[in-house]
Amino acid sequence: MFIFALIGYYLFGYETNGDETNWGNLGRSLLTLFTYMTVDGWLPIQKELTAHGFVGSEIFTVIFIFLGHYIFTNLFVGVLIANIHLTTTKFKAQKMTEKRALIQSKKKAVIDKQHKDVMEMLKKQRENNYMTLNEMTKEFEKSLRHDDFTYTTDLCTTVTWIETMLASLKHLENSKHKCHQIQFEIAEVLAEMKGT
Known part of the structure; x- marks a missing residue:
């Protein structure tokens, strides 16, 4: 873009009858090229160049609009999309890590509960609180719930x-x-x- 700004300055703003409003110095040239790149209001600038008698300015304008708007803008959008993709990937990885930690804590809670229930039953069995195996089985059935987990391990x-x-x-x-x-x-x- 800087090279096109220099070319535009020397072609259209450097001469005595040049377009000093849009091409008078390097800063104005860069601003004019930015207008070309956004394709917003470039037509009045081109009409002014034609009015000043710059033959072939249309070719310069079309080439820069093609390069600036289609290539530079697409590169800019590509960088933005790559950054968004990277951020989204990091966010998904963080959420997955949090989800795994939550599942692990739930598993641990369930295993601890089951271990506690078994230990209580064994303690009662040692104390001979159960008369028969049927009583022990019925007591165990009471501690079971329909939403208990079965681990595939x-x-x-x-x-x-x-x-x-x-x-x-x-x-x-x-x-x-x-x-x-x-x-x-x-x-x-x-x-x-x-x-x-």
Whole structure:
């Protein structure tokens, strides 16, 4: 922009019949170029140059408007967007850190509550306050809530445990089926013995 201001000053403001209002010194040239760059009120400035008889000033104006408005302004907007993106990324990271800290504190509170409940039940069990296992189970049921958390790090929620559980259930079903088959065979043998 400084180079264009110098060129504009020497082309349009330096001569005796030049446009001293807009191009008379380097400061005015920079201000005029800023007007070109914002594309706000550039037409009266160009008409004044044409009125002073500067042939080819339109080419200078069009080139600078193209460079200034489209390139410099887009670079400026790009820098602003990059800064906004950086700030947004930092803000999101800070919020995520706060969210993780809140989740950790909630987890700790739940684990502490569950630990406290288990310790109280064990203490009561040691003091023989429970007569039977059913009473202990009912007391434990009272301490459970529908919104208690189950953590996926527990043994019963791992994939290996679930696969083992499913394999055990399948084995149990096969054993049950074999027992039924044996019972049917025994019933058939007894029926044949009774018939003879």
